[in-house]
Amino acid sequence: VAMRTDLHQIPELGFNEHKTSDYVAAKLKEMGLEPIRGIGGTGVVAYIDGTEPGPTVMLRADMDALPFVIDGKDACIHACGHDSHTAMVLATAAKLIGHVKKGRVKLFFQPAEETLFGALKSYDDGVLDDVDYAFGAHVRPIQDIPDGTVCAAVRHTSSTFCIVELKGKVAHGSRPHLGASVVEAAVLATNAVNSIWVNPNKAWSAKVTSIDCASTATNIIPDKGKMILDIRAQDNETMNELLEKLKTAITNACACVNVTCEITFPGGVIPAAVYDEDLVDQVRKTIGVVLGEDKVAKDCGGGGEDFHYFKQKKPELHAAYIGVGTGVTPGLHDPRMTMNPESLRNGVKVLERLILNVVG
Numbered sequence: 001v002a003m004r005t006d007l008h009q010i011p012e013l014g015f016n017e018h019k020t021s022d023y024v025a026a027k028l029k030e031m032g033l034e035p036i037r038g039i040g041g042t043g044v045v046a047y048i049d050g051t052e053p054g055p056t057v058m059l060r061a062d063m064d065a066l067p068f069v070i071d072g073k074d075a076c077i078h079a080c081g082h083d084s085h086t087a088m089v090l091a092t093a094a095k096l097i098g099h100v101k102k103g104r105v106k107l108f109f110q111p112a113e114e115t116l117f118g119a120l121k122s123y124d125d126g127v128l129d130d131v132d133y134a135f136g137a138h139v140r141p142i143q144d145i146p147d148g149t150v151c152a153a154v155r156h157t158s159s160t161f162c163i164v165e166l167k168g169k170v171a172h173g174s175r176p177h178l179g180a181s182v183v184e185a186a187v188l189a190t191n192a193v194n195s196i197w198v199n200p201n202k203a204w205s206a207k208v209t210s211i212d213c214a215s216t217a218t219n220i221i222p223d224k225g226k227m228i229l230d231i232r233a234q235d236n237e238t239m240n241e242l243l244e245k246l247k248t249a250i251t252n253a254c255a256c257v258n259v260t261c262e263i264t265f266p267g268g269v270i271p272a273a274v275y276d277e278d279l280v281d282q283v284r285k286t287i288g289v290v291l292g293e294d295k296v297a298k299d300c301g302g303g304g305e306d307f308h309y310f311k312q313k314k315p316e317l318h319a320a321y322i323g324v325g326t327g328v329t330p331g332l333h334d335p336r337m338t339m340n341p342e343s344l345r346n347g348v349k350v351l352e353r354l355i356l357n358v359v360g
Helices: 002-008 018-030 082-096 118-124 182-194 236-255 277-291 306-313 341-359
Strands: 036-039 043-049 052-062 066-070 073-077 102-110 133-141 158-167 204-212 224-233 260-264 318-328
Touching (some): 002 018, 018 082, 018 102, 043 082, 052 341, 082 102, 082 318, 082 341, 102 118, 102 341, 118 306, 158 182, 158 236, 182 236, 277 318
Parallel strands (some): 052 133
Antiparallel strands (some): 036 043, 043 102, 066 073, 158 224, 204 224
């Protein structure tokens, strides 16, 4: 709880977690561990070695905060709980020292989860090369699970965003037939996106979140514009289908009014959660043993998480990701976010036991 308070005071954006990395490294050294810096940029790794051969279990926490504009000024705030995740993994590490028998525990403090590139850059730096199991945790809003409970799996969805650059032809407002209006294209494309049909038994959404087609005068048909879309799907197969239909819908809608478009996905496509369900069952039983059956929450979902790139990149990896009920209100990514830090202790207890189940 004290470490979470410390970390909350030094929020930093992705790939710039210098103070946070320094803090983590200092705490690891206090525990007698040797931190390895620079993984994925500002990431930190440390090992707790066992006395016998065995698997390597990675326990991962993300470290970055979120950007906001408050009263016209740029601000950086831990509004997604990454300070809590870092604190839980540090606390779990302290409890594991001296109790690891088989194999080793790899502590990984990851940068830049919010940028969508932190896990990928860390993978490129070899963070998974020696890993057999990967565990993670995320604090959950009160709307997901009750404060004081823990769920065995956060069923994150696949998520992405796309930017659509529109190119038309400028004309005078009195002679629109001589031009190609990107405004009309944006309207048609929005309606086309809203008309996409995908299996209603799956959860998915594609929504236009921004349109910018402003001209320099009220009587000019604009020839340049931009749209931004937020896209989410329950599983990776649904996402693939949705993206293909989305690209077709937008391209054809624009073509109807002689506007061309370029569709890009600058953040890539975050994969949906894919778990080993037998491991999830073990996690669920462990929560009941450690905290009591009344503290086992139903699996929750929503949102994206770059942790799931690890399973995508290394399919043989055994992965699990728990949700820790901390009474987050009003919600994640809200600059007014508050939570009950005392409930982080439940996450530490569960993570400790999950790891010892493998290496203890």
